Amino acid sequence: MQMTVKPTDAELEILRLIWQNGPSTVRQINDLLNEKKTVGYTTTLKLLQIMAQKGIVRADKSDRSHVYTALFKEDETQHQLLDQLLQAAFGGSAKKLVMQALGNGKTSRSELEEIKSLISKLERGES
Amino acid sequence: MQMTVKPTDAELEILRLIWQNGPSTVRQINDLLNEKKTVGYTTTLKLLQIMAQKGIVRADKSDRSHVYTALFKEDETQHQLLDQLLQAAFGGSAKKLVMQALGNGKTSRSELEEIKSLISKLERGES
DNA sequence: AAAAATATACGAAACTTTTCGTAATAAAAG
DNA sequence: CTTTTATTACGAAAAGTTTCGTATATTTTT
Numbered sequence: 001m002q003m004t005v006k007p008t009d010a011e012l013e014i015l016r017l018i019w020q021n022g023p024s025t026v027r028q029i030n031d032l033l034n035e036k037k038t039v040g041y042t043t044t045l046k047l048l049q050i051m052a053q054k055g056i057v058r059a060d061k062s063d064r065s066h067v068y069t070a071l072f073k074e075d076e077t078q079h080q081l082l083d084q085l086l087q088a089a090f091g092g093s094a095k096k097l098v099m100q101a102l103g104n105g106k107t108s109r110s111e112l113e114e115i116k117s118l119i120s121k122l123e124r125g126e127s
Numbered sequence: 128m129q130m131t132v133k134p135t136d137a138e139l140e141i142l143r144l145i146w147q148n149g150p151s152t153v154r155q156i157n158d159l160l161n162e163k164k165t166v167g168y169t170t171t172l173k174l175l176q177i178m179a180q181k182g183i184v185r186a187d188k189s190d191r192s193h194v195y196t197a198l199f200k201e202d203e204t205q206h207q208l209l210d211q212l213l214q215a216a217f218g219g220s221a222k223k224l225v226m227q228a229l230g231n232g233k234t235s236r237s238e239l240e241e242i243k244s245l246i247s248k249l250e251r252g253e254s
Numbered sequence: 255a256a257a258a259a260t261a262t263a264c265g266a267a268a269c270t271t272t273t274c275g276t277a278a279t280a281a282a283a284g
Numbered sequence: 285c286t287t288t289t290a291t292t293a294c295g296a297a298a299a300g301t302t303t304c305g306t307a308t309a310t311t312t313t314t
Contacts, residue, residue, distance in 0.1 A: 008271060012215055026291080043273050045292070050271090064280065064291065075227070081216050082227050088139055089208050094228045095238040099245055100206050101213065101221045101228070111222040112246050118226055119239050135301060153261080170303050172262070177301090191261060191310065259312070270301070276294090283288070 019074040025065040132199050146201040152192040
C-alpha cells in the first residue's frame with residue numbers, strides 16, 4: 001500500500017528547496033525562501049514541524065539545528081500531483097492535459113524532440 | 128488584464144458539472160454530485176453562492192430555482208491550473224511535466240498519435 | 255385552504271492553512 | 285561568567301474551506 005501525499009502550496013515550496021539542496025536546516029530553508037519573499041523564521045520552522053508530523057519530511061534531531069529530509073522523491077510527488085490534477089480538472093484525459101501543456105509555445109524544439117522520441121518509445125511498447 | 132481563477136477542489140468538481148451539462152440549478156448539480164458521494168443540498172447551495180461571490184459563476188435569479196453559469200471556459204481554467212502546477216511543482220519545465228503525464232502507460236496509441244502531430248505542427252511554427 | 259415539498263438566505267461549526275509571538279533552552283561572544 | 289544570539293516548542297490568531305442546520309418564503313399537492 002502506497003502512501004500518497006498532497007502538500008499544500010507552502011509545503012511544496014519548501015519541498016522543492018530540499019529536493020534541490022538536499023537535507024537542510026530551518027535556517028537554510030528560511031534564507032532561501034526569503035530570497036523571493038519575506039517569511040518569518042518561526043513560520044518556516046512551524047511548517048517544517050507540521051510537515052514532519054504529516055510524514056512529508058523527517059527531522060534529524062541529533063544536532064541542535066535539526067536537519068530536515070524529504071520523505072518523498074521529487075518524481076513521485078510530481079507524478080501524484082499531476083495525476084490528481086489530471087483527474088480533477090481533465091477527467092483523466094492525459095491527451096488533453098499534454099496538449100494544453102504544450103500549446104503555450106514555451107517549449108523548445110529540442111524538448112519537443114525529446115517528447116516525440118518518448119512517444120515513439122511508448123508506441124513501440126518499451127515503456 | 129486577465130482575471131485568474133483558482134477554484135478549490137469542491138468548486139472544481141461543481142465547475143466540471145456545469146461545463147459538462149451547461150447552466151444548471153442547485154438541484155441538478157446536487158443530484159449529480161450525489162451520484163458519487165453524499166452531499167447535503169444546502170452544502171451545494173452554499174458552495175455555489177460562494178462561487179458566485181468570488182466571480183467564478185453567475186446566478187440567474189429570474190426563476191425561483193436560480194440557474195448557475197460558469198464564468199470561465201473549461202479550456203482556460205485547465206490551462207491556468209496546469210500552469211500553476213507547472214510552476215509550483217515542475218519549476219516551469221513543460222517537458223518534465225509532459226513526460227510524467229505520458230509515462231504512466233495509460234494513453235492510447237491514437238492519442239499519442241494526436242500528440243505527435245500537434246508537436247509536428249508546433250515545430251513547423253503553426254502554433 | 256391547509257399541508258407538504260422545494261427553494262434561498264444566513265449563520266456557524268469543524269477543519270485546514272498560514273502566519274507569528276512568546277517562552278524556554280542552548281550555544282557563542284564578550 | 286554574563287550577555288547576546290540562535291534554536292526549538294508551543295499556542296493561537298486570522299483567513300479560507302467545507303459542511304450543515306434553521307428560518308423563511310414560495311410553490312405544489314391534497
